Amino acid sequence: SPRKESSAASDVYKRQAGNGAGGGDGDIDVARLYCGPEVAARLAACAPAGRADAFARAWSALEARLKACRRGLEEYTPVRERHLAAARLTGQVRHEGLWASAALCPLVRGVQQDG
16 A cells, blocks of 8 residues: 655745846736646735745745645646645745745655656
8 A cells, every 4th residue: 555655845045126127927928827827816915026036936935836746847737736736835945035945745655746
């Protein structure tokens, strides 16, 4: 019988606002492509001044979940989201403009992760 384990991962991300370095429509486009339509809609609803920080938080969470599930960076698809559904974001903290996220993903030993 397969043995269950968990994989843990963390990610730290900083996105600076101002001078064209975030907070604009480009963040929404990147979020739509990689984080999915729900995250993109939340970013679009943010005031431009807070959008870069919201993007950094969402991106850090995505990276932590991907790493915990032992997946590389890949564009959003419903199939990918089903794989990531098992990942649990265990914490997020912001310190001096950096977002740090941690996630756990249960893995089944002997079952190959596709991707």
